[in-house]
Every structure is written in C-alpha cells, then in structure tokens.
Amino acid sequence: MPMVATYVDPVDERTFPLAEPRWRSEAGRPLLVSAQPGISRGDIETGERSLWRYRAALPVDIARPITLGEGCTPLVERERGRHRPLFKLDWFQPTGSFKDRGTSVMLSYLRERGVTSVLEDSSGNGGSSVAGYAAAGGLGVRIFAPSSTSPAKIAQVRAYGADVELVDGPREASQEAAIRAADETFYASHNWQALFLEGTKTLAYEFWEDLGFRAPDNVVVPVGAGSSLLGCWLGFRELRAAGQIARMPRLFAAQPRNCSPVEAELRGESGRPVAPTLAEGTAIRSPLRMAQILQAIRETDGDAVAIAEEEIVAALRGLCEDGLFVEPTSATAAAAFDALVARGAIRTDETTVVMLSGSGLKAAERVRDLLA
Numbered sequence: 138m139p140m141v142a143t144y145v146d147p148v149d150e151r152t153f154p155l156a157e158p159r160w161r162s163e164a165g166r167p168l169l170v171s172a173q174p175g176i177s178r179g180d181i182e183t184g185e186r187s188l189w190r191y192r193a194a195l196p197v198d199i200a201r202p203i204t205l206g207e208g209c210t211p212l213v214e215r216e217r218g219r220h221r222p223l224f225k226l227d228w229f230q231p232t233g234s235f236k237d238r239g240t241s242v243m244l245s246y247l248r249e250r251g252v253t254s255v256l257e258d259s260s261g262n263g264g265s266s267v268a269g270y271a272a273a274g275g276l277g278v279r280i281f282a283p284s285s286t287s288p289a290k291i292a293q294v295r296a297y298g299a300d301v302e303l304v305d306g307p308r309e310a311s312q313e314a315a316i317r318a319a320d321e322t323f324y325a326s327h328n329w330q331a332l333f334l335e336g337t338k339t340l341a342y343e344f345w346e347d348l349g350f351r352a353p354d355n356v357v358v359p360v361g362a363g364s365s366l367l368g369c370w371l372g373f374r375e376l377r378a379a380g381q382i383a384r385m386p387r388l389f390a391a392q393p394r395n396c397s398p399v400e401a402e403l404r405g406e407s408g409r410p411v412a413p414t415l416a417e418g419t420a421i422r423s424p425l426r427m428a429q430i431l432q433a434i435r436e437t438d439g440d441a442v443a444i445a446e447e448e449i450v451a452a453l454r455g456l457c458e459d460g461l462f463v464e465p466t467s468a469t470a471a472a473a474f475d476a477l478v479a480r481g482a483i484r485t486d487e488t489t490v491v492m493l494s495g496s497g498l499k500a501a502e503r504v505r506d507l508l509a
Contacts, residue, residue, distance in 0.1 A: 142196030144168040144331055147429065155197055158250050160319070160329045167425045168331045170196045175379030176342075178350055188238055188339040194375060195242065195335055202245040203274035205231035207238055208339055212347045212490070215459050222474055222489045223353070224461060225340070227365075228496035232293070235337070235365055235494040236266035239327055242336030244270045247325060253277065255325035258315035260308050260361075260417050261290035262495050263327040268299035279322060281315040283308055287417065287500045308420050328362045328425050334371060337364045341372025344490055345382065352382040354487035357477065359470045359494055360390035360399055360441070361419035363430040370433035386490075388439040389482075390430065391473030393449060396420045399430055400441035415449050415507070418466035418495060440482065442473035450507050457508065462497035464504070470494075 144153040146162035147169050153159060155170070162168055173196055180193040188208025192199070210229040214221050230237035244267070247255065254277030257267040264280040271278035280294050284303040294301055304311045315324060327333045344353055352373060358366045366388055376382045390399050393414035398421070401409040411422050424430060434441060444452075449465055452472035456463055474491050477483045497504050 140174055142173060143171045145171045156250070158247050158252060158323065160324045160326060167329050169429070170331045170335055172378070173375050175375030175377075175381065177379055177381055178346070181346065188241065188336065188343075191339050191342045194338070194342060194372075197246055199242075199245045199249055201249070202241060203248060203270050204241055204245075205237070205270070205273055207231055207241045208343065210343070212344075215461075217475065218478070219485050220478055220483070220489070222491050225344070225490055225492050226461070227340070227492060227494050228463060228467070232266045232269040233496040233499055234262035234266060235340075235492070236262045236327060237270070238339055238368070239333035239336035239364060240266040240270045243325060243327070243330050243333040244274055244276065246332045247323065248274050248276060252323045252325075254322050256281070256315055256318055256322045257325055257327065258282070258311040259327070260311070260420065261286045261499065262418055264299070265290055265293045265499075267325060267327070268294045268297035271299065272297040279318070281311040281318075283311050285417070287503060289501060290499050293499070307422065309422060327364060334364060334367055337368025338372035338375070339368070340365060340492075341369045341376065345376055348488065350381065352376070352384065353386045353490045355387045355389060355483055355489040356492065357389045357391055357470050357474050357489065358492040359416065359419055359466050360392055360430065361421040362424050363390070363399070363426055365492055365494065366390055366433055367426060367429055370437070385437045388433055388437045389473060389477060390434060390439070390441040391470040392419055392441060392443055393469055394443040394445050396422060397441070397443040398422060398424060399427070399434075400443040402427065402431060403434065403441050415446055415465040415503070416469045418464070419469060442476050444469050444472045444476065448472045448476075453504065454508055456493070457497070457504075461493060462504075463493050464495040464497050464500040465507070467493040467495055
C-alpha cells in the first residue's frame with residue numbers, strides 16, 4: 138500500500154491530513170511532512186527541465202503546477218587555493234533566488250486545494266518569489282517586509298503586482314504583522330509552511346543527479362530560517378532510505394557573526410547579542426525550526442560557522458572576481474568554506490558543494506558600495 142503523507146508536529150507527533158492546507162499545528166508550532174520513501178534514478182522524469190523532474194519524490198500529486206522553469210541550476214567548479222569546490226548557482230531561478238524551489242511547490246499545492254489569495258513576510262527574496270509565483274498562478278498576494286529591505290527587492294515585489302507593507306523594526310516584526318493578518322488570508326510563509334521544504338529538498342536530488350548519482354561529502358549553506366539546509370537534510374535522508382546513497386553529506390550552516398543563533402546554540406552560547414549585518418537574508422534572531430536545524434547538523438556530523446562582516450566582504454570580492462555576482466548573504470557561504478578549510482574540517486580529496494542563493498542584482502548598489 139502506498140505511503141500516505143501527512144502533516145506532522147515534530148514535537149508531539151500529532152498528524153493532520155494534507156488535504157486541508159495549514160501552516161501550523163494546533164499547538165501553534167511549524168509542521169513538517171511525514172517521512173517519505175525517496176525515489177530512484179528511474180523515477181526521474183528526464184524530459185522535464187525543472188525541479189518537477191523529481192515530482193515522484195513529492196508527498197502530494199499536483200496536476201497543474203505553477204512553474205517558471207525553476208530548478209536545474211548550474212553547478213560549477215572554481216579554484217580556491219588547493220581546493221576545487223563546486224558552487225551551486227541557485228540564483229539562476231526565475232525570480233533570482235533559491236526560494237523559487239519551495240515557492241513553486243508550496244503555491245501549486247495551495248492553489249490545487251482552493252486557496253486563491255496568500256500573504257507572506259520576508260526580508261526580500263521570499264517575498265519576491267511568492268509575489269512572482271502568485272502572479273504566474275493567478276493568486277492574490279500581500280507581502281510584509283522589513284523597512285530596511287534592499288530597495289531593489291521591494292521594487293521587484295511591487296513589479297509583480299503584490300501589495301507591500303513595510304514594517305519598522307527587526308525581521309521578526311514583519312512575521313508578527315503577517316501572523317496578525319493571517320485570519321483574513323492564508324499565511325503562505327516560506328518559514329512556516331511545510332510544503333515549502335518539500336520544494337527545497339529538490340536541491341539534494343539535483344546534487345545527487347549532477348554528481349553521477351552520488352552524494353557530495355560536504356554541503357555549505359547560508360542559514361537564516363534554514364530552509365535550504367533542512368531541504369538538503371530531508372532530500373538526502375530520502376535518498377538514503379531509498380538505498381540510493383550510502384551516507385549523508387556533512388551539512389554546514391554559514392551565518393554572519395553579527396546574527397548567528399545556530400552557531401551560538403551549538404557552542405552553548407544561546408542568547409548571544411545580535412547586530413545589523415550585510416547578510417540581510419540570514420538576519421533571523423530565533424529560527425522557527427531551530428530544533429530541526431540542530432538535528433540536521435548533528436546527525437550529519439556537520440557544524441555552523443560564524444563569519445565576520447569583513448570576511449563576508451572579502452568573500453564577496455573573491456566571488457565577483459571569479460565571475461560569480463552574488464548578494465552578500467551568498468558570500469557568507471563562500472567565507473564559511475574558507476574557514477572550514479583553514480581549520481582542517483574540509484579536505485582537498487572531498488567533494489564539497491557551496492550554495493550561492495541570491496543574485497547580486499538584488500543588491501547591486503550595496504555590492505557596488507562594498508567593493509568600491
């Protein structure tokens with residue numbers, strides 16, 4: 138009998154049917170989707186040039202996905218000293234960031250279950266993605282964003298026709314404002330909605346396929362709310378369950394030292410003070426899924442790396458000199474790779490993937506000023 142997927146509260150393990158869209162449990166906690174069996178290479182729809190080539194790995198059937206060709210992004214090798222890491226250019230998505238993976242699956246699922254209008258809170262990339270895919274899918278959309286968000290990102294959100302509300306204060310203030318409005322419109326939060334993670338897990342399937350159906354040794358990911366890291370964790374767990382890989386890659390979380398709650402928690406320093414950071418996409422003081430992020434890192438023998446602001450700028454300069462024009466948040470992952478190499482955590486004989494999540498075009502003026 139096929140496995141029936143459900144929502145599950147990872148704390149009390151209470152389950153809820155996927156037939157009814159929901160963004161939190163009865164206890165007010167973010168949900169996951171129950172463990173899935175994974176797929177083999179024969180299940181890949183090779184004629185599909187998007188993440189929907191892995192639709193067999195998704196927990197629900199979606200007849201008419203909202204798709205703009207997301208996924209299947211380049212994986213390129215670059216020299217960094219004696220090492221040759223592989224950079225995942227996941228800004229090559231329709232709206233310019235990795236968020237399109239989760240958004241395509243999440244909004245496709247919601248639309249097929251009768252949702253016609255959504256709201257989201259975001260520091261930029263998530264809002265751009267939800268606004269773009271809502272436009273493509275004929276959905277109404279309202280975005281709450283910090284007033285400090287890069288103007289280019291807000292311009293992109295508005296260009297898609299979304300209603301935008303700028304909220305003063307830290308990143309969490311936007312989330313609180315969105316939740317207060319969630320009684321009127323479905324809250325399609327990339328941080329709360331479990332189906333978003335089902336989209337980001339396609340990262341693991343792409344790494345597996347691009348590397349000749351094997352797992353890398355290490356994956357370094359910029360982490361704010363942690364959806365990319367958690368997506369890799371979920372996807373590689375499924376591949377191991379399906380017998381397609383023998384072991385999980387080590388997962389490394391890259392965070393700016395000015396806002397590094399995951400690294401602080403791993404070091405037993407929870408509650409560490411935070412400060413503004415260039416890596417605005419990771420500026421989340423208290424990730425909702427902290428317990429799962431820590432579990433993913435510990436299960437895979439990974440770690441978290443806190444990067445100083447000047448190291449982010451240096452890494453950004455190095456990436457641009459290599460032809461990789463990214464926003465500062467992505468440079469955090471490259472700087473973390475260098476730090477891991479320096480401490481001997483990553484060896485030259487290992488295959489390491491570094492996730493570059495957002496286009497420099499989204500923060501072009503800031504990049505210009507930083508590198509001037």
